[in-house]
Amino acid sequence: MPVQDTAHRLRFGVNYTPTHGWFHHWLDFDLDAVRADLDSIAALGLDHIRVFPLWPLFQPNRTLIRPRAVDQLVRLADAAAERGLDISVDGLQGHLSSFDFLPAWTQTWHRRNIFTDPEVLAGQEEYLRTLAAALADRxxxxxxxxxxxxxxxxxxxxxxxxxxxxxQATAWLERMLAACERGAPGLPHLHAAYDAAWYRDGHPFTPAHAARLGAMTAVHSWVFNGTAQRHGPAGTATEQHAAYLIELSKAWALDPHRPVWLQEVGAPAPHVPDDHAVRFTEATVRNSLDCHGLWGITWWCSHDVSRSLADFPELEYGLGLLGNDRTVKPVGRALAALAAEWRGRPHRPPVRRTALVVDAGDAEAAPRRSVCAPGGPVFEAWAELAAQGARPTLVLAQHASDQRHLTARGITEVCTPEEVGSVSD
Structure with a gap:
């Protein structure tokens, strides 16, 4: 069937980084401070936040999920709702801003594989179900x-x-997604990977996992992965990296209408200098909005990390839309203006009719997916097409001659990376 002409409400939100204590705020939970943070987010005109419980604090023992911690999460969700903010919750934290947060019952003397150990799996499963169930009626x-x-x-x-x-990654993902579904039936539960899933040969989490499991595909776009180093802060590849990942995900999706959530994207200095951050923000958002099927954009992050906290990589301190004192930064004003511009407007970008072929080997394992990484032939050819003013998407080599697949996606022209020089859209 041909691509559908659909429109929906675009979502604009932010990953919530508390001003007091960063994610350690769960140790000294202060609802008044949270409310003040949420007021400053709501004032930007955003509509949702993504929230991060710290797994070791919520489940310090395999058979202990702390009721008080769960209640604090629910109170945060209620405070967000009072300010017109929807809330998405990440369960297994896991990894945040270069720090790992794994419970003691998976480490050192209790060292167990968090993806395969039967007892760890049962503990994770119950934890995710419990969080989902606590929020299901909100x-x-x-x-x-x-x-x-x-x-x-x-x-x-x-x-x-x-x-x-x-x-084993497939089994883990399917089991954990099912646990979320048991806790909160019918809601769009999903999983999220950093870009090794798309770019790193042999990585066990694959593009097929990202684009086929869960209710939608989550994309995390960070240009410090070699993109900005290679193309500069104003390069087409840098300003369109998020759009590239959105379109790349469609090459592996089985459903041509599967929604894609740009769940993390930010302007990391010095790869994106401060005096270029607003341009990068505006270009990244507008280029992403030119992608069909985009669910929404969630910026990283809400508030800067306090300089009183030690040992963060330098780039992590200044990624906020707001300062640690809740003052709005230029990137915050830029995103607020874009959200206001699109509020109430249907999202119906033109179909991308030119597709670049991705030959990463077997579609499930993608053993040669590094062709898609910065410096790889697919990545660089896509960037060249985009710089020429084209609006390319991507298609797996396995589907490049499948007329039914191409028609379903609205694709009318297919080219390989080697043929890019003669193609325009």
């Missing part, structure tokens, strides 16, 4: 994400990975 609850980029624990460059196969 109308502002959008659903669960299993964890923040938890795929980084499965492979290098993590210094102590829990090695698994792609088949």
């Amino acid at each position: 109308p502002a609850f959008l659903g669960m994400t299993l964890g923040n980029e938890i795929n980084q624990f499965s492979d290098g460059p993590h210094p102590d990975p829990d090695r698994i196969t792609a088949k």
Whole structure:
């Protein structure tokens, strides 16, 4: 069937980083401080937040999920709803801003693989079900994400990975998504990976996992992955990196109408200098809005990390839309203006009719997916097409001659990376 002409309400939100204590605020939970943070977010005209419980604090023992911690999460959700903010919750934190947060019952003397150990799996399953169930009756609850980029624990460059196969990753994802569904039936639960899933050969979490499991595809776009280093802060590849990942996800999706959530994107200095951050923000958002099927954009992050906290990578301190004192920064004003511009407007970008072929090998395992990474032939050809003014999408080599697949996506022209020089849209 041909691509549908559909329109929906675009979502604009932010990943919530508390001003007091960062994510350690769960240790000293202060609802008044949270409310003040949420007031400053709501004042930007955003409509949702993504929230991060710290797994070791919520489940310090495999058979203890702290009721008080769960209640604090619910109170945060209610405070958000009072300010017109919907809430998405990540469960297994997991990994945040270069720090790992794993419970003691998975480490050192209790070292167990977090993706395969039967007891760990049962504990995770019950934890995710419990959080989902606690929020299930809240109308502002959008659903669960299993964890923040938890795929980084499965492979290098993590210094102590829990090695698994792609088949074991499938089993873990399916089991944890099912736990969320039991807790909050019918809501759009999903999982999220950092870009090794799209770019790193042999990584056990694959593009097929990202684009086929869960209610929608989550994309995390960070240009410090070699994109900005190679193309500069104003390069087409840099300003369209998020759009590229959105379109790349469609190459593996089985449903041509599967929604894609740009769940994390930010302007990391010095790769994006401060004096270029507003331009980068506006370009990234507008380029992403030119992608069919975009569910919404959730910026990283709400508030800057306090300089009183030690040992963060330098770029992590200044990623907020607002300062740690809740003052609005230029990037915050830029995103607020874009959200206001699109409020109430239907999102119906033109179909992308030119598709670049992705030959990453077997579609399930994608053993040569590094062709899609910065510097790879697919990535660089897509960037060249975009710089020429084209609006390319991507298609797997397995589908490049499948007329039914191409028609369903509205694709009328297919080219390989080698042919890019003669193609225009």
